[in-house]
Amino acid sequence: MSSERVHRYIDDHRDEALDVLATLVRQPSISAQGVGIEACAALLAGLLRDAGIAAEVVPTATRPVVLGEVRRDPAAYTLLCYGHYDVQPPEPLELWESPPFEPTIRDGRLYGRGTGDNKGQLIAHVLAARAWLEAGGGPPVNLKFIFEGEEESGSPGLAAFVRAHRERLAADLVYISDGGLHPSGAPVITLGNRGILGVTLVAQGADRDNHSGNKGGVVPNPVWMLVHVLATMVDASGRVLIDGFYDRVRPVGAVEEALLGRLDFDPVAFGRTMGLPEVPMDGPTYWRRIMLEPYVNINGFISGYVGPGSKTIIPSKAECRMDFRLVVDQTTEEIFEKVRAHVVRVDPRVQVLPRGFGAMEPSRTPPDHPAVAVVAQAVRAVRGLEPYVNLCAGGSLPSAVWPRILGADHISVPYANADENNHSPNENLSLERFYDGIHVSAEVFRALGEADRAGALRRRPRTERGDRR
């Protein structure tokens, strides 16, 4: 097989690739609104079959999953490509320059809901597989595909699905393309996500508001309860004081430190994007805090009367909403228990409740994992640029399902332009970045196959099950 012919095939079939993407974008698939999901899953499975991939729509209790597979050799390296075919709601419609589900080319970009997030990126893997099948004698690794239909709704069924189909999804590595490149256009490799645990603290004083003059001093004030509980949880510098909170946090190694120092940083420009005059720290500190350190956030606090004028009451109730951003090897269950134990000890009148946006575990592939260098080299080969290696995204995605359930590490390489407007009106995907993406996928397949045959890819033992193919 020849990767040169594969890349030439991709170049020669740009229009067909664009047609496939436009077909997919034309089909609405709004998971939040339940619009077009089944039709899109069926369409996508058909597109996989058109590419020569065995594909199936698997119904679930929530949104159906599209699975695909190209098996080369049971003994060969297996790559599982993950993506999601559902899209964000397109509203507000009046801000779109062309209708969200009528894919339209302007200035070298395809506009339409889902072009970048995530249809254009997941289909790049499919089109790369097709190029290998049609021009390269078949892909150099076993390929599996899992495209879910509810990522924009928080992937509520993904973990259960992966657990139920563990055997079928078994892989050595999970490959994900989502999100955008660096604003400069430079490529990016992302190795993980922080986890998230939502917690609400509720303090109850009397069962009604009381007059703060007539009763001030004899009725418990729930805001003071929360203030004193919170002040014992995190100190003024942000250090968490909860017993054992940092027990499982990995120390930052030399490889990580070196990578942090190579990341883009500009205290004034970064500050501007956040609404600060400047970020009062250096680059490695900035990135270490986002990528490798947990953060305890308060995202909402309400008590008493906060409207116009004043009300001199002792409020009956106070509520504090928190999100805990966790890093490997913390777990949401462990931290929830530690938070609860802490609060009970400090003030048992304060309730600790898990919060609705769910718990996602932290996950991070080590930067010295041998596949990272292989993928980086493949990206470099296509783009001619050095990728930024993000040790971890600060935000949370359900990426922990791969190591925790499949025992497979994961690497993300976004293909979309940084200004893709995902989740916003006028979502778009640069055509050049789209075609590049197909090349990157094809090259990643090649490079992983080659490295595996050379024995360069250590395969990690399964964490939940020990059996392998």
Place this chain on the structure above:
Amino acid sequence: MSSERVHRYIDDHRDEALDVLATLVRQPSISAQGVGIEACAALLAGLLRDAGIAAEVVPTATRPVVLGEVRRDPAAYTLLCYGHYDVQPPEPLELWESPPFEPTIRDGRLYGRGTGDNKGQLIAHVLAARAWLEAGGGPPVNLKFIFEGEEESGSPGLAAFVRAHRERLAADLVYISDGGLHPSGAPVITLGNRGILGVTLVAQGADRDNHSGNKGGVVPNPVWMLVHVLATMVDASGRVLIDGFYDRVRPVGAVEEALLGRLDFDPVAFGRTMGLPEVPMDGPTYWRRIMLEPYVNINGFISGYVGPGSKTIIPSKAECRMDFRLVVDQTTEEIFEKVRAHVVRVDPRVQVLPRGFGAMEPSRTPPDHPAVAVVAQAVRAVRGLEPYVNLCAGGSLPSAVWPRILGADHISVPYANADENNHSPNENLSLERFYDGIHVSAEVFRALGEADRAGALRRRPRTERGDRR
């Protein structure tokens, strides 16, 4: 002069007294809405003149003040009776059983807005003066009257008015009847009010909300700033940690301790009125905290997103609204400066702003002030019941203007039934309590005159000015 004849006169003129009160209640005088104020002031001045009192309506920048005077002897004791002729808005009108400005008798009570708060109480002083003038040869003390028209709007002009008319208002004691008797019907004497200082703390992080995943750890969170500032202001037991906060608080003396122990207390019944299963302290502690100790309250706290669902943001701003309930000899100015100095020291990013409901100084007439026993004896003589002596009301009123500007102490003796429904629909005044009130005023005039002539009333030096009549 004979007090027996005076009391008989009062008993013989109940119907006329009731007519005078009904005339006054029939005239709306809603300061918040600016309804009927001038007409009511003129009507009231006329009623004073009908009683034989020299009276005048004095315009001010806000609501006019009605002044009256009966001078007996320049060398005699001078009592200044304070009240307010303005009333609360009557809404919601549909809950009134008879129209608020059509005084109506039902079941021994006069119903109408302002019957108890405060027209029925202030006119009792006027009718007592009339009784002394017509049946007693003139009142046994010099009498002055000040009835303001904006108490229900927070008395914004009272201090300035009193300062501007200090000479004319000069008095040895200020006598006030407002509020209700003990629920048992027992009389009450109240010697002061806690002060109030409103403060808002505002913490600003970035100038916009940020994503708590993408930026958690590098953007300052204003809720955490407030938590750490607040936790250094007051400890978990309620003890205030601000430097010098307690410097001017008077120690609790033996007389006060004894009076605290004599006050009504029932932990379960009191808890029920506040929405607690029971009040977890003993009676003297309960009353000491409300009457003799300052309290730092948080009446409102808002930050971030607190609606349905969740928003994982680092809020840009957090606001905490506080009211400081102060006791003599704290001052609002002193405490505001101490709060500001404390916050600046702990976290200069947090702003300290004075809050709209204004500052009222604490004020408290000592329970061993010789006039207290005289008034208590007068109350006992009329009612045949031992009065509860409240060292201080927990709530705030502008009573500090009397000692601070006039150098005159003040004593309050409420005349209304406890269920007068002041500020609510179906406000009412028990006719028996109304007639009792006229007797109490008449007896207080008598008793103070007699005690003064016996040399039993120490007169205190002026605090702002030294000159006396």
